[in-house]
Amino acid sequence: MYRHKGASNVHPYLLAAIIPQMSRRGKFITFEGLDGTGKSTQLRKLAAVLRAAGHKVVETREPGGTSTGERIRRVLLDSGTAGLSPLAEMALMFASRAQHIAEVIEPALEHGSIVLCDRFTDSTEAYQGSGRKLGTHAVLELHRVLCGDLQPDLTILLDSNPAMSVxxxxxxxxxxxxxxxxxxxxxxxxxxxxxxxFSRVRDGYLAIAKREHGRVAVVNASGTPDQTHRQIREVVSRKLKL
Ligand SMILES: Nc1ncnc2c1ncn2[C@@H]1O[C@H](COP(=O)(O)OP(=O)(O)OP(=O)(O)O)[C@@H](O)[C@H]1O
Ligand SMILES: [Mg+2]
Structure with a gap:
């Protein structure tokens, strides 16, 4: 039977070859918030400064991000989709996400890219869990089973008053x-x-931020795009040293 013997038995030359490979995994940053808080605007701005600093950056979004996911997105967001049950809605969100992780997010992280993703599982917890009242437990359990419990390194939660952003x-x-x-x-x-x-969705987001304060940074999104961008750059450099 194979037994892990610890690093002390690994030849130093081998360790020197392995460690840079291990540390080359990229960073996963997600943008969250109500409709119209400026997620897509801010994601583009951050992508531009990270690229200018020499990083490999992948910009992507949910639902969507793959060709299957974009087809699911059309079903989910099209106002012509009538009578979708809350559970079916949640299942489609996760179907898109499982494909997205397998096809885009994990391969990019393994190649050392910074992945900037417009919405991720916190959106499902806020919209389907709180907004549609399906509860947090179901969302976190599905995330564990379908998404391998993948956690972002940093989540930027853009917060503003719902009437303004919507x-x-x-x-x-x-x-x-x-x-x-x-x-x-x-x-x-x-x-x-x-x-x-939308008020339940916002409360859902703020509850996630409170529970996961190490991962989620709440940014005030009621100022101008440049004011919000400055706050995001500060958070990214403080938390991820990028
Ligand atoms: N700080 C801001 N002040 C005023 N308008 C803004 C600001 N940020 C973005 N906008 C404008 O508000 C609209 C919504 O912004 P954006 O599309 O980036 O939001 P979003 O969070 O991605 O929304 P959605 O969830 O619907 O995709 C756009 O027309 C954008 O140009
Ligand atoms: Mg958007």
Missing amino acids: GRARRRNQRASRRGHRGHGDENRFEQETRAF
């Missing part, structure tokens, strides 16, 4: 549909939810 997202989507853009133009299903729904 209003921004609605105006953006109205502009996009007037211009006939696919993508945001037909991604209105969640934005039709009530004020009470």
Whole structure:
């Protein structure tokens, strides 16, 4: 039977070859927050500064990020998807995520990239767990089974008042549909939810941040894009030394 004998038996030359490989795993940073808090805007800005500093950066999003995931995204976000049960909604979110981890996130981390992901499991906990009242336990259990319990190295939670951020997202989507853009133009299903729904989602996010304060940094997203970006750069350099 194989028995682990500890590093003391490993030849020093072998250790010297292994350690840089091990330390080369990338970093996984997720952006979270209500619709319209500026996640996509801020992700792009952070990607640009990290690339300028010489890092390999992968920008991706959920639901989506793979060709299967983008098809699932269309079902989930299209306002024409009527009568989707909350459990089916949660299952589709996780189907997209399991594929995304296998096809994009894990390979990129193994290659040493910084993966910036627009929404991840905290979104499912906040929207389906709190917003749809499916509870935290079901989400965390599915995350363990379907996602191998993969945890981000850092989560940036953009926080602002729901009326303000959801209003921004609605105006953006109205502009996009007037211009006939696919993508945001037909991604209105969640934005039709009530004020009470978004208030539960925000509370859900803040509860996650409290429980996982080492991983989740709450950033005030009610200022200008540049003000928010400065706070994010400060958090990223303090927590990840990037
Ligand atoms: N700090 C800000 N102040 C004012 N407007 C902003 C700010 N940040 C982003 N916006 C604008 O608000 C809209 C929503 O921003 P963005 O698309 O980045 O949000 P999001 O969090 O990705 O939303 P969603 O969850 O719907 O994808 C966009 O039109 C964007 O240009
Ligand atoms: Mg976005």
